Amino acid sequence: MKIIETKNKIIDAKPFQLFSHDHRIIDYQEELLDWSREHLKTEALFYQFQVKEEMVVTYLPDACVNLIFEIKGEEVTSKMLGILTEAKETIFEPGICYFGVKPYTNVGLRCKEKDQSCLVNQLVSLDSQFPAANELIQKFKLVKDFQQRKDLILADHRSIFLDENRRSVLSEYLSVLLCTNTTAISMEKVGDETGYSRRYTQQIFRREIGISPKKYSRIIRFQNAIKAVFAKTDMTLAKLACQLGYYDQAHLIHEFQLFTQQSPKNLMESVTLSK
Template identity: 25%
Template sequence: MNNSFYLPEQPFFKLSTRQFVSRVGSSSGLLAQYYSFKVPSNDDRAIVAVPDGTIDILFHCSDSAPTASVCGSVKKGKQIEFKKGSLYFGARFFPGTAKQILKSPLSKFTDREILLDDIQSNSDESVELICGAGSFDERISLFEKYYTHCNNDKDCTPSLISFLLKKINTSCGEIRVQALAEETGYSTRHVSNVFKKYVGISPKLFSRIVRFQRSFSLLRLQKKVTFADLAQNAGYYDQAHFINEFKEFSMNTPTQIIHGSFC
């Protein structure tokens, strides 16, 4: 992650699973990542979902009962009970882009997991095909056919949302909603309402998430860095602020992540 580009991640999907593979999203620029993992059958720990400010469509590739769910961003770290020994395939959108395929305000999905069939009643056949595919690459190909069929260019991301996301990303989350409003000429209330509709959460929370995701990335890349330096580099007020927010969003301390003793 750099100062002008935010790639939403779920680090525990990789750290706590097996056979994890991923690929950057489609050339459309709306999909951030495709990924797949297998849940260990001999590990009783739940897998932590962290706030990422975006939407995933997650497929449970079960032979007997394949399903797909629309998963909105959590607001703080949350333990997710995946089916032991099962294979999952996911498509993760960039923030502000999933409304084009879901045709609903994204705030509807925040902190929730809703079956795709409840959103798009004609999705059953595609879900079965994607879950039953023989490889990761084939699942990607089938999902992109489904996505292209559902996508509607008339419902594209407004320029206001693109501008707000860019300002938050380039500031690494260090910008106030009042400053965003002043730069756009809109009221803070209008900025917040539109942002929730297209991103799912408030711009203030999204800014905190960008900062947290940056700190997690830095922690994994620079394991010898001091927490004080990491807090400063990630944009926190001080070390205590960094540790408290890291625990809230990941359900772990930075030390646990460094030593691989996370829950």
Template identity: 25%
Template sequence: MALYNLHKKGWFVLAIYYRYSPASLAAYVAFFWFYEGEKPAHTMERRLPDGSVSLVINLHEDRTRLYNREHPERFCEYSGSVLSGAHSTFLLLDTGCLASVMGVVFRPGGALPFLSFPLHEIANTVISLDTLWGEDLRELLLDAETYQQRFERLERFLLARLKETKPVHPAVPYAVRKMQQEYGALPIAGLVEDLGMSQTRFVQIFKEAIGIAPKQFCRIVRFQKTLHLLTKGRSVPLSRLALECGYFDQAHFIHDFRNFAALSPSDYLTRRGEYRNHVALPV
């Protein structure tokens, strides 16, 4: 079992973070993760979009709270185990749910063979797992004595729900690879021509497997590239960064960044923590 302790001292004190990539699910799952530590001082944080579908299991308490982006005083509560669809904007998390938590990050299209519905039905939404699969995954994981055992139980749980008769259309992983290779700067019209199918058909199968439209996914891939470059530690003028990431100009770059993060790049660098897709909000 390949386990990595990737944590450095950040928002949590005495915290641990492990990642595990199960070989049996390599075609579908990017990695499992486990996090445990003290609650941070801030009560909310933004989880920035990366185009992925994920499972999140709160082991500390049987609830997950998400705040309304436009009205943070309002919130929705779910069970402690949720499936989060692909998002095209940030989630506003209650950090009280982050003291002890496990998760699964699916590869693009990797969640589809485990579900009975197309992924676009849960785009930009979160659903409780008890309404999806019935069995209480959270209790199954809590009964394990170590995080290694929890990873093993989670792996068996997913294998039992894998529907190999529901494969993803081969055009989707091909398209995702091309989009990632070009960091989102890929004309969809040219891609569709390479695939030899109509744009309408391509958009349909892409949304079924990924959850969001191809152009939106490309924009998120490009946004993630900008986060990577911003957090590498080198000082680069925003105008140059915009060109490196395929934006028309600095204004286009900042506008797109604000759409995804509701922050300017400079505000993001001031507020971000150790993990680039998590941004603390003031207490």
């Protein structure tokens, strides 16, 4: 699922890191790697960076979870950021190396909390959800660069973070269906595609993914809009609304304000400055 082809355009399906385009971010590195062989979405984005100065960053709504390690000398702090349905501010500080893993799907994660909806918009300690991660966190004190940290995670990630027996084909298939449709998709079509009732599908999807299929689709479409803003400097709101299947420009503006608490115009201006 690296590239999705549609009748309108080609969309890069890689998770998007808006903050990585900020000029205050230094030494940013990322790589898309195999994460789980059992699931339809097999990959995860590994990334690492530092900052020049203390900065307040807004994480935008995102349909992926983040496993985050903050390394300062021999002091390592680890966190899990659940799926975001709203903008969330955090502070990055100089002198800290930030290393993260963003799996394409949270289906199959060995979380202590079995209902993913309980982790939506939450920032929790990593070991509170993955008790077996304690030894891994200690090992992080001994490695020094991006490659070593990737290797360290991939050496034991299956036993620490993944449960091979915990998967939902329905949730996985539906998440792929929603990701590969650049425009909105009705629950009636979802029912036709899956063969399950709307109520049952929503219950399973909310438990395994964390949010409803409709909200998941809206977040994916919003992320695609952000990517389009970055990819094309001449992109107008009218064109964007048309390409991504919003009812009209007003609908697009409403969604942006709901997800980011700012207008598309303001966000596009800040994007232009960052670029």
